[in-house]
Amino acid sequence: MGGKYRITGDAYPRMRRPRKHRRLVLAGIGAVAALGLAGWGTLQLIDVFTGGDKSAAAADHKRDCPTAKPSAAPAKALPKPAAIKVNVYNATTRSGLAKDAAAELKKRGFTIGEVGNASKEYDKKVPGAGVLLGAPTAKSGSFTVLGAQLTGAVEKTDARKTAEVDLILGAKFKAFSTPREATAAVAALTKPAPAPSPSC
Structure with a gap:
């Protein structure tokens, strides 16, 4: 064999794969990658303008958001005015004030006990609208109902064992x-106050 491929004994001919085939393979891979990126980008744009999969987002939101807790149990029932015995005392210089106040409370359904002037401990010593005085148990019942009738009344407790409440009218x-x-x-x-809705 002669010419370019002549064997001389000290070298062998090198058979190389045509470079054109390799270029075609690389070009094909590049084209597929480019198409994949273009398709992915198109889907991202569609999600941006359409809001994506709303059902999936809602499901994720529901899963991440804690379950709302039921509202607190209703408050303990308050006593009716008729079940509250009120002693009305006047700690001011205005005569007849305790009598008039007792008459008004009676119209509103309260049971009236003693009516008269306040003791020396409170006489002319109540600068506010009034004082509600009773046993510690009155704070969660009688004071609430009677206090709703007189805004600004101060609540105080003493050692009495009875359920009656004193209303001492102030200046x-x-x-x-x-x-x-x-x-x-x-x-x-x-x-009862409603339970707060979840913030998420």
Whole structure:
């Protein structure tokens, strides 16, 4: 064999794969990769403008958001005015104030006990609208109902064992709350607060 492929004994001919075939393979791989990237980018743009898969997003949101807890149990029922015995005392210089106040409370359903002037401990020593005085147990019942009738009354407890409550009228007492205002105040206290909705 002669010419380019002549064997001389000290070298062998080198058979190389045509370079054109390799270029075609690389070009094909590049084209597939480019098409894949273009398709992925198109899907991302579609999701941006359409909001993506709303059902899947809602499911993820529901799964991540904690379950709402039930609202708190209703507050303990308050006593009716008729079940509250009220002693009305006047700690001001205005005569007849305790009698008038007792008459008004009786109209609103309260049971009236003693009516008269306040003891020396409180006489002319109540600068506010009034003082509610009773046993510690009155704080969670009688004070709430009676206090709704008189805005600004101060609550105090003593060592008495009876359930009756003293209403000591002070210097700033002008009038009781209107029946509508008192009813609304009691209703607001007995209505349980709704549970907060989840923030997520």
